[in-house]
Amino acid sequence: MLRRLGEMDERHAEIERKWAEQARRLDAVERKFDSTIGALGARWGLHSEETFRSALRGILTDFFNLEVVQVNEYDETGEVFGRPEQIELDLIIKNGTLLICEIKLSMSKADMYLFERKARWYERCHERQADQLMVISPMVDARARKVAERFNIIVYSFADDAGMALTETE
Template identity: 35%
Template sequence: MSSQLKQRFLKLLKEDEEFRYAVAGLLGLEEILKRLDRHEEQLVKLREDMNKLREDMNKLREDMNRGFELIERRISALGARWGLQTEEAFREGLKGILEKEFGVKVERWVERDKEGMVYDHPSDIEVDIAVKDGKTILIEVSSNIKASDIPIFRRKAEFYEKVTGVKADRLVIVTPYADDKALEMAKKFGIEIYTKV
Protein backbone atom coordinates (compact mmCIF):
# COMPACT_ATOMS: atom_id res chain seq x y z
CA MET A 1 0.00 0.00 0.00
CA SER A 2 1.45 3.41 -0.99
CA SER A 3 2.09 6.03 1.68
CA GLN A 4 -0.40 8.45 0.02
CA LEU A 5 -3.12 5.85 0.18
CA LYS A 6 -2.26 5.16 3.84
CA GLN A 7 -2.46 8.84 4.73
CA ARG A 8 -5.77 9.21 2.91
CA PHE A 9 -7.12 6.12 4.66
CA LEU A 10 -6.03 7.40 8.09
CA LYS A 11 -7.48 10.86 7.37
CA LEU A 12 -10.83 9.26 6.44
CA LEU A 13 -10.76 7.26 9.65
CA LYS A 14 -10.17 10.43 11.70
CA GLU A 15 -12.56 12.75 9.89
CA ASP A 16 -15.35 10.59 8.44
CA GLU A 17 -17.39 8.99 11.20
CA GLU A 18 -19.46 6.86 8.79
CA PHE A 19 -16.31 5.48 7.11
CA ARG A 20 -14.78 4.78 10.52
CA TYR A 21 -17.85 2.73 11.61
CA ALA A 22 -17.93 0.85 8.30
CA VAL A 23 -14.26 -0.16 8.72
CA ALA A 24 -14.78 -1.08 12.38
CA GLY A 25 -17.81 -3.14 11.41
CA LEU A 26 -15.88 -4.97 8.72
CA LEU A 27 -13.02 -5.68 11.11
CA GLY A 28 -15.46 -6.90 13.77
CA LEU A 29 -17.38 -9.00 11.25
CA GLU A 30 -14.18 -10.67 10.09
CA GLU A 31 -13.31 -11.50 13.70
CA ILE A 32 -16.82 -12.85 14.29
CA LEU A 33 -16.64 -14.96 11.12
CA LYS A 34 -13.27 -16.38 12.26
CA ARG A 35 -14.72 -17.21 15.63
CA LEU A 36 -17.79 -18.79 14.04
CA ASP A 37 -15.52 -20.91 11.86
CA ARG A 38 -13.66 -22.08 14.98
CA HIS A 39 -16.95 -22.77 16.77
CA GLU A 40 -18.32 -24.60 13.74
CA GLU A 41 -15.28 -26.89 13.75
CA GLN A 42 -15.83 -27.53 17.46
CA LEU A 43 -19.55 -28.16 16.88
CA VAL A 44 -18.78 -30.65 14.10
CA LYS A 45 -16.32 -32.45 16.39
CA LEU A 46 -18.83 -32.35 19.26
CA ARG A 47 -21.54 -33.77 16.97
CA GLU A 48 -19.18 -36.55 15.86
CA ASP A 49 -18.33 -37.31 19.50
CA MET A 50 -22.03 -37.38 20.42
CA ASN A 51 -22.82 -39.71 17.50
CA LYS A 52 -20.00 -42.02 18.59
CA LEU A 53 -21.27 -41.89 22.19
CA ARG A 54 -24.79 -42.71 21.00
CA GLU A 55 -23.46 -45.68 19.00
CA ASP A 56 -21.48 -46.86 22.04
CA MET A 57 -24.56 -46.48 24.26
CA ASN A 58 -26.71 -48.46 21.78
CA LYS A 59 -24.08 -51.20 21.63
CA LEU A 60 -23.89 -51.26 25.44
CA ARG A 61 -27.69 -51.45 25.67
CA GLU A 62 -27.74 -54.33 23.16
CA ASP A 63 -24.97 -56.13 25.10
CA MET A 64 -26.83 -55.60 28.39
CA ASN A 65 -30.11 -56.85 26.89
CA ARG A 66 -28.34 -59.96 25.54
CA GLY A 67 -26.78 -60.48 28.98
CA PHE A 68 -30.14 -60.13 30.76
CA GLU A 69 -31.80 -62.53 28.30
CA LEU A 70 -29.03 -65.07 28.89
CA ILE A 71 -29.37 -64.74 32.68
CA GLU A 72 -33.16 -65.01 32.43
CA ARG A 73 -32.90 -68.16 30.28
CA ARG A 74 -30.47 -69.74 32.73
CA ILE A 75 -32.63 -68.86 35.74
CA SER A 76 -35.72 -70.23 33.95
CA ALA A 77 -33.88 -73.43 33.06
CA LEU A 78 -32.65 -73.78 36.63
CA GLY A 79 -36.15 -73.10 37.97
CA ALA A 80 -37.68 -75.64 35.62
CA ARG A 81 -35.06 -78.22 36.56
CA TRP A 82 -35.53 -77.48 40.28
CA GLY A 83 -39.32 -77.67 39.87
CA LEU A 84 -39.12 -81.05 38.14
CA GLN A 85 -36.67 -82.41 40.71
CA THR A 86 -38.85 -81.11 43.53
CA GLU A 87 -41.98 -82.67 42.01
CA GLU A 88 -40.19 -86.00 41.64
CA ALA A 89 -38.87 -85.89 45.22
CA PHE A 90 -42.29 -84.98 46.56
CA ARG A 91 -43.95 -87.71 44.48
CA GLU A 92 -41.54 -90.30 45.88
CA GLY A 93 -42.10 -89.04 49.42
CA LEU A 94 -45.89 -89.15 49.01
CA LYS A 95 -45.69 -92.64 47.55
CA GLY A 96 -43.51 -93.84 50.46
CA ILE A 97 -45.83 -92.41 53.12
CA LEU A 98 -49.04 -93.70 51.50
CA GLU A 99 -47.64 -97.19 50.95
CA LYS A 100 -45.91 -97.64 54.34
CA GLU A 101 -48.32 -95.82 56.61
CA PHE A 102 -51.68 -96.41 54.96
CA GLY A 103 -51.18 -99.53 52.84
CA VAL A 104 -52.11 -97.65 49.70
CA LYS A 105 -50.55 -98.93 46.50
CA VAL A 106 -49.16 -96.04 44.45
CA GLU A 107 -47.83 -96.35 40.92
CA ARG A 108 -46.89 -94.14 38.02
CA TRP A 109 -49.15 -94.84 35.05
CA VAL A 110 -47.81 -93.92 31.60
CA GLU A 111 -49.64 -94.55 28.35
CA ARG A 112 -49.30 -93.24 24.78
CA ASP A 113 -52.24 -91.04 23.72
CA LYS A 114 -52.06 -91.71 19.97
CA GLU A 115 -55.25 -89.78 19.17
CA GLY A 116 -54.29 -86.61 21.07
CA MET A 117 -57.24 -86.78 23.46
CA VAL A 118 -55.41 -84.92 26.27
CA TYR A 119 -53.10 -82.42 24.53
CA ASP A 120 -54.67 -82.32 21.02
CA HIS A 121 -51.62 -84.13 19.63
CA PRO A 122 -50.09 -87.58 20.21
CA SER A 123 -48.12 -87.65 23.47
CA ASP A 124 -47.26 -89.76 26.50
CA ILE A 125 -49.70 -89.27 29.37
CA GLU A 126 -48.44 -89.68 32.93
CA VAL A 127 -50.44 -89.74 36.13
CA ASP A 128 -49.95 -91.15 39.62
CA ILE A 129 -52.53 -93.70 40.74
CA ALA A 130 -53.31 -94.67 44.33
CA VAL A 131 -55.48 -97.74 44.92
CA LYS A 132 -56.89 -98.98 48.23
CA ASP A 133 -59.88 -101.20 48.99
CA GLY A 134 -60.91 -101.10 45.31
CA LYS A 135 -60.97 -97.27 45.20
CA THR A 136 -58.84 -95.52 42.58
CA ILE A 137 -57.44 -92.03 43.12
CA LEU A 138 -55.65 -90.19 40.31
CA ILE A 139 -53.03 -87.82 41.68
CA GLU A 140 -51.30 -84.97 39.84
CA VAL A 141 -48.19 -83.53 41.56
CA SER A 142 -47.02 -80.18 40.21
CA SER A 143 -44.89 -77.24 41.36
CA ASN A 144 -47.73 -74.86 40.41
CA ILE A 145 -51.20 -75.08 38.93
CA LYS A 146 -52.92 -72.61 36.61
CA ALA A 147 -56.54 -72.64 35.51
CA SER A 148 -55.50 -74.10 32.14
CA ASP A 149 -54.03 -77.17 33.93
CA ILE A 150 -57.43 -78.22 35.38
CA PRO A 151 -59.11 -79.31 32.11
CA ILE A 152 -55.91 -81.14 31.13
CA PHE A 153 -55.99 -83.16 34.35
CA ARG A 154 -59.66 -83.88 33.76
CA ARG A 155 -58.87 -85.13 30.23
CA LYS A 156 -56.09 -87.31 31.71
CA ALA A 157 -58.72 -88.92 33.97
CA GLU A 158 -61.02 -89.47 30.96
CA PHE A 159 -58.12 -90.95 28.97
CA TYR A 160 -57.23 -93.25 31.90
CA GLU A 161 -60.85 -94.44 32.07
CA LYS A 162 -60.98 -95.00 28.29
CA VAL A 163 -57.76 -97.07 28.30
CA THR A 164 -58.26 -99.05 31.53
CA GLY A 165 -62.05 -99.11 31.82
CA VAL A 166 -61.67 -97.84 35.41
CA LYS A 167 -63.32 -94.58 36.45
CA ALA A 168 -61.34 -92.77 39.15
CA ASP A 169 -63.19 -92.32 42.44
CA ARG A 170 -61.26 -89.14 43.23
CA LEU A 171 -59.12 -86.67 41.32
CA VAL A 172 -56.46 -85.00 43.49
CA ILE A 173 -53.87 -82.33 42.71
CA VAL A 174 -51.00 -81.71 45.14
CA THR A 175 -49.15 -78.42 44.61
CA PRO A 176 -47.44 -75.70 46.64
CA TYR A 177 -49.21 -73.05 44.54
CA ALA A 178 -52.52 -72.84 42.69
CA ASP A 179 -53.97 -69.55 41.44
CA ASP A 180 -57.52 -68.50 42.36
CA LYS A 181 -58.96 -69.38 38.95
CA ALA A 182 -57.47 -72.86 39.17
CA LEU A 183 -59.02 -73.39 42.63
CA GLU A 184 -62.40 -72.18 41.38
CA MET A 185 -62.31 -74.35 38.25
CA ALA A 186 -61.16 -77.43 40.20
CA LYS A 187 -64.09 -77.06 42.59
CA LYS A 188 -66.47 -76.84 39.61
CA PHE A 189 -65.07 -80.09 38.14
CA GLY A 190 -64.93 -81.94 41.48
CA ILE A 191 -61.13 -82.00 41.57
CA GLU A 192 -59.54 -81.73 45.00
CA ILE A 193 -56.51 -79.44 45.31
CA TYR A 194 -54.15 -79.73 48.27
CA THR A 195 -51.95 -76.64 48.49
CA LYS A 196 -50.40 -74.23 50.97
CA VAL A 197 -52.32 -71.32 49.39
Protein backbone atom coordinates in the same frame (compact mmCIF):
# COMPACT_ATOMS: atom_id res chain seq x y z
CA MET B 1 -14.27 -21.78 15.53
CA LEU B 2 -16.22 -23.74 12.93
CA ARG B 3 -13.46 -26.32 12.88
CA ARG B 4 -13.71 -26.75 16.67
CA LEU B 5 -17.48 -27.12 16.43
CA GLY B 6 -16.97 -29.76 13.74
CA GLU B 7 -14.50 -31.63 15.96
CA MET B 8 -16.89 -31.44 18.89
CA ASP B 9 -19.69 -32.81 16.70
CA GLU B 10 -17.44 -35.70 15.66
CA ARG B 11 -16.53 -36.45 19.29
CA HIS B 12 -20.17 -36.25 20.26
CA ALA B 13 -21.11 -38.65 17.45
CA GLU B 14 -18.34 -41.06 18.54
CA ILE B 15 -19.56 -40.94 22.16
CA GLU B 16 -23.12 -41.60 20.96
CA ARG B 17 -21.91 -44.65 18.96
CA LYS B 18 -20.04 -45.99 22.00
CA TRP B 19 -23.09 -45.54 24.24
CA ALA B 20 -25.29 -47.28 21.66
CA GLU B 21 -22.81 -50.19 21.49
CA GLN B 22 -22.74 -50.45 25.29
CA ALA B 23 -26.55 -50.44 25.38
CA ARG B 24 -26.63 -53.30 22.81
CA ARG B 25 -24.13 -55.29 24.87
CA LEU B 26 -26.10 -54.69 28.06
CA ASP B 27 -29.30 -55.84 26.32
CA ALA B 28 -27.53 -59.04 25.19
CA VAL B 29 -26.29 -59.73 28.72
CA GLU B 30 -29.78 -59.10 30.11
CA ARG B 31 -31.35 -61.53 27.60
CA LYS B 32 -28.78 -64.20 28.44
CA PHE B 33 -29.32 -63.65 32.17
CA ASP B 34 -33.12 -63.92 31.80
CA SER B 35 -32.74 -67.08 29.72
CA THR B 36 -30.35 -68.66 32.24
CA ILE B 37 -32.58 -67.82 35.21
CA GLY B 38 -35.61 -69.19 33.35
CA ALA B 39 -33.83 -72.46 32.55
CA LEU B 40 -32.64 -72.78 36.14
CA GLY B 41 -36.18 -72.21 37.41
CA ALA B 42 -37.61 -74.82 35.04
CA ARG B 43 -34.97 -77.35 36.06
CA TRP B 44 -35.58 -76.61 39.75
CA GLY B 45 -39.32 -77.05 39.22
CA LEU B 46 -38.93 -80.44 37.54
CA HIS B 47 -36.61 -81.76 40.24
CA SER B 48 -38.74 -80.34 43.06
CA GLU B 49 -41.90 -81.86 41.62
CA GLU B 50 -40.30 -85.30 41.28
CA THR B 51 -38.88 -85.05 44.82
CA PHE B 52 -42.32 -84.09 46.14
CA ARG B 53 -43.97 -86.97 44.24
CA SER B 54 -41.35 -89.47 45.43
CA ALA B 55 -41.67 -88.38 49.07
CA LEU B 56 -45.46 -88.60 48.97
CA ARG B 57 -45.29 -92.02 47.30
CA GLY B 58 -42.92 -93.23 50.04
CA ILE B 59 -45.10 -91.91 52.85
CA LEU B 60 -48.30 -93.38 51.43
CA THR B 61 -46.66 -96.74 50.71
CA ASP B 62 -44.54 -97.14 53.84
CA PHE B 63 -46.81 -95.66 56.50
CA PHE B 64 -50.33 -96.08 55.18
CA ASN B 65 -49.95 -99.33 53.26
CA LEU B 66 -51.34 -97.85 50.06
CA GLU B 67 -50.29 -98.85 46.58
CA VAL B 68 -49.06 -95.89 44.53
CA VAL B 69 -48.67 -96.44 40.79
CA GLN B 70 -47.26 -93.96 38.32
CA VAL B 71 -49.01 -94.50 35.00
CA ASN B 72 -47.12 -93.53 31.87
CA GLU B 73 -49.13 -94.54 28.80
CA TYR B 74 -49.53 -93.37 25.22
CA ASP B 75 -52.75 -91.79 23.96
CA GLU B 76 -52.61 -92.97 20.34
CA THR B 77 -55.86 -91.28 19.29
CA GLY B 78 -54.95 -87.83 20.62
CA GLU B 79 -58.03 -87.72 22.81
CA VAL B 80 -56.37 -85.77 25.65
CA PHE B 81 -54.05 -83.30 23.89
CA GLY B 82 -55.62 -83.23 20.43
CA ARG B 83 -52.71 -85.27 19.05
CA PRO B 84 -51.01 -88.53 20.08
CA GLU B 85 -49.01 -87.92 23.26
CA GLN B 86 -47.65 -89.51 26.42
CA ILE B 87 -50.03 -89.40 29.43
CA GLU B 88 -48.74 -89.42 33.01
CA LEU B 89 -50.96 -89.97 36.05
CA ASP B 90 -50.51 -91.11 39.63
CA LEU B 91 -52.90 -93.70 41.03
CA ILE B 92 -53.47 -94.44 44.70
CA ILE B 93 -55.10 -97.81 45.37
CA LYS B 94 -56.28 -99.42 48.61
CA ASN B 95 -58.66 -102.34 48.95
CA GLY B 96 -60.00 -101.78 45.44
CA THR B 97 -60.55 -98.04 45.91
CA LEU B 98 -59.02 -96.08 43.03
CA LEU B 99 -57.92 -92.47 43.41
CA ILE B 100 -56.52 -90.73 40.35
CA CYS B 101 -54.13 -88.10 41.56
CA GLU B 102 -52.26 -85.17 40.04
CA ILE B 103 -49.17 -84.16 42.02
CA LYS B 104 -47.74 -80.86 40.78
CA LEU B 105 -45.94 -77.84 42.18
CA SER B 106 -48.60 -75.52 40.80
CA MET B 107 -51.99 -75.90 39.15
CA SER B 108 -53.52 -73.41 36.75
CA LYS B 109 -57.05 -73.48 35.38
CA ALA B 110 -55.73 -75.12 32.19
CA ASP B 111 -53.82 -77.71 34.26
CA MET B 112 -57.03 -78.64 36.11
CA TYR B 113 -58.96 -79.12 32.86
CA LEU B 114 -56.09 -81.20 31.48
CA PHE B 115 -56.00 -83.39 34.60
CA GLU B 116 -59.74 -84.04 34.29
CA ARG B 117 -59.31 -85.04 30.61
CA LYS B 118 -56.39 -87.36 31.47
CA ALA B 119 -58.39 -88.99 34.26
CA ARG B 120 -61.44 -89.59 32.02
CA TRP B 121 -59.13 -90.98 29.32
CA TYR B 122 -57.63 -93.42 31.84
CA GLU B 123 -61.11 -94.51 32.97
CA ARG B 124 -62.20 -95.22 29.37
CA CYS B 125 -58.98 -97.05 28.44
CA HIS B 126 -58.99 -99.24 31.55
CA GLU B 127 -62.77 -99.55 31.84
CA ARG B 128 -62.58 -98.59 35.49
CA GLN B 129 -64.24 -95.64 37.17
CA ALA B 130 -62.13 -93.71 39.68
CA ASP B 131 -63.64 -93.38 43.14
CA GLN B 132 -62.16 -89.90 43.43
CA LEU B 133 -60.00 -87.42 41.53
CA MET B 134 -57.47 -85.58 43.67
CA VAL B 135 -54.93 -82.79 43.21
CA ILE B 136 -52.00 -82.33 45.58
CA SER B 137 -50.20 -79.05 44.97
CA PRO B 138 -48.75 -76.29 47.12
CA MET B 139 -49.97 -73.61 44.67
CA VAL B 140 -53.44 -73.81 43.13
CA ASP B 141 -54.84 -70.85 41.23
CA ALA B 142 -58.28 -69.61 42.40
CA ARG B 143 -59.73 -70.22 38.91
CA ALA B 144 -58.37 -73.79 39.01
CA ARG B 145 -60.21 -74.34 42.30
CA LYS B 146 -63.50 -73.39 40.61
CA VAL B 147 -62.83 -75.96 37.88
CA ALA B 148 -62.01 -78.54 40.57
CA GLU B 149 -65.33 -77.84 42.31
CA ARG B 150 -67.21 -78.23 39.02
CA PHE B 151 -65.62 -81.67 38.43
CA ASN B 152 -65.71 -82.75 42.10
CA ILE B 153 -61.91 -82.91 42.29
CA ILE B 154 -60.53 -82.80 45.84
CA VAL B 155 -57.68 -80.28 46.19
CA TYR B 156 -54.99 -80.48 48.86
CA SER B 157 -52.89 -77.34 48.90
CA PHE B 158 -50.71 -75.22 51.16
CA ALA B 159 -53.30 -72.45 51.17
CA ASP B 160 -55.87 -74.93 52.56
CA ASP B 161 -53.60 -75.89 55.43
CA ALA B 162 -52.48 -72.35 56.18
CA GLY B 163 -56.05 -71.08 56.22
CA MET B 164 -56.62 -67.63 57.60
CA ALA B 165 -53.05 -67.41 58.91
CA LEU B 166 -52.02 -66.20 55.46
CA THR B 167 -54.29 -63.15 55.67
CA GLU B 168 -54.21 -62.36 59.39
CA THR B 169 -52.39 -59.28 60.60
CA GLU B 170 -51.26 -58.50 64.11
